[in-house]
Amino acid sequence: MTDQTPLRRNAKGIATALDVMRQQFGDRVQTGAALRAQHAHTTTWLETQPPDAVFFPRETAEVQEVLRICSAYGMPLVPFGTGTSLEGHVNAPLGGLSLDFAEMNKVLAVHPEDMDCVVQPGITRKALNEELRATGLFFPVDPGADASIGGMAATRASGTNAVRYGTMRDAVIAVEAVTADGRVMRTAQRARKTSAGYDLTRLLVGSEGTLAVITELTLRLHGIPEAVAAATCSFPTVAEACNAVIETIQYGVPVARIEFLDVVSIRGINAYSGLSLPEAPLLLLEFHGSEAGVAEQSETFGEIAAEHGALAFDWTADAEARSAMWQARHDAYWAMKSLRPGADVFVTDVCVPVSKLAEAVTASAEKAKAEGFIAPTVGHVGDGNFHVALLIDPEDPAARARAEAYVGWLNDLAISLGGTCTGEHGIGQGKAKYLGRELGQTSLDMMSAIKQAMDPDNILNPGKLFQA
Structure with a gap:
């Protein structure tokens, strides 16, 4: 069982619904090509599929009225936040209305x-x-x-x-x-x-x-914690970095953040953000608590890291230095993209039990190397979640096909290790065919039954979650 209503465009219903909306809301119903394209924007490999119109509600009552119109005429509706999702969540495969909540921001x-x-x-x-x-x-x-x-x-x-x-x-x-x-x-x-x-x-x-x-x-x-400290720690191998994470979690050190960056991602971040991080597998950490607690957490982690061959361990409580470090981490997507200007970026994420982290990250890197990909890897490894970005020539269909195959292989690897095909991206369009593999047909049928009960006409973000 998949989406209840076949994925067919309801052109007549959409046109009628938009006419009704214009009668009620006037030129607030916007249909400019550039705005519609923006609302199909996806920062990944999926094709953009724009809506027919965009509307910015100002209160819940307007959302109610819009949904009554959509329901009456069978017009699809796609909620829109800022468009930063990575699995095609804001695409409109059947057209319809993008409901942008930028004005409901209080x-x-x-x-x-x-x-x-x-x-x-x-x-x-x-x-x-x-x-x-x-x-x-x-x-x-x-x-x-x-x-x-x-x-x-x-x-x-x-x-x-x-x-x-x-x-x-x-x-x-x-x-x-x-x-x-x-x-x-x-x-x-x-x-x-x-x-x-x-x-x-x-x-x-x-x-x-x-x-x-x-x-x-x-x-x-x-x-807001009394004290915050950030640290960088490099390791000789990916496995040693991951094993240090595993032991830190098992030891109960209450770290606030543990981020992993591989050599390729560090190379891009250094160039993009003007940093000079060592080009070795690296952990970025942050500790929250009292001044004494933060110092104790940092010291304990330093001891664990040393047992796993840490090459360097530096920590600071300076707010400006911390901010620069985390901004560089948040800019990692653009830093990765800069490694191959003009490339398409296939970004995927998986999450595994922390005890399987070293195995999963090492295998994903070896597979990417064997396939000849530039594949920077970063991750929120404190909970077993990591992201791989494949940089692909947009004019090379064979490379694109190999990238899609790699993503499928990685999803299957994570599932085989007791993990998930997505730790935080969500399913959207990009991971729909892996949901059944992870949860089984009975769970998929249950989800479909819930969808049928709550949205019998399949107007709410159709084509997402379930394999079309």
Whole structure:
């Protein structure tokens, strides 16, 4: 079982729905070619598929009205945050409407005493943390890109801080969303835990816009740590770096971030960001806590690293130096791309149990080398997640085919090791054919039944998650 409604374009229904929308919203229904292309933008290898129109809602009531129109005339609707997803989530394979939440970007409430806040989906993580700064609290989920909170929830994003603070699955307390037929639903109250019925919050977090459209989120916050230190540590081999991560996690060192960079990615980052990191497998780390606690964590990790042949270990509490280091890590995509100007970038991610990390990363590098790829690798290795970027000549169909085969091989490798085909990218279009391999047909059928119940006409982000 896959998508319930065959993937066919409903040209007549789309045209009628857009006419109705124009009668209600006027020139706010935008159809310019450049804007539509922007809203199909995907920073990876997938073909862009633009919508027929773009609309920027300003409140939940407008989202309701738009969905009522879409439901009445069978017009597909694709929610849009900032367009930073990597698996084709914002593509519109059947056309329809892109619903851009850029104007629903407010912090609605902050409850410092409860360490939570309520936000609209269009606010970005950086803007949210600017708003929170005066409260002494922060929102820790950091996927690298300045993504929208709604988009991060929809894809169940994680990122560099996940090893200590968890992912969006852990950060979202409650969701307000609009159903396919225009009704408002709320998944929970603000209480930190609940046993009231099905866990609808977790159902919508990670649903990739296929079940309902998120219009409000209640988020768990954390206190800004008293002290923060960052460290770099290089190793003679990828395996030694990964084994140091495994032992650090098993030892219980409460690191906030552990990022891995291979030699190729470091070469690109040094050139792109003007750094001089040693060209050897490298871990970037960050420690949070009291000054004494941070010093103790750093010392403990240094001892573990030494046991695994660390070539160099440097740490600093200087805020400017830390900021420069993490900005360079966040710019890794563009640094990788600069290694081969004009190349297409096939970016994929997998996640394995931490005990299998060294095996998976080593095998992926050996396979890429055997295939002749330039394949920089980085990862949030504290939780077993890593990313490989294949730099491909866009004019070489054979190289593209080999890259797709490599991605399939890597997904299968991760699954065979007890891992997943995606630790944080989500399924979208790019990984749809691997979901069944990972979870089995019964689980896929259950997901399809839920989709059928919540979106019987298949208007919400069609062509995503399920293999078409």
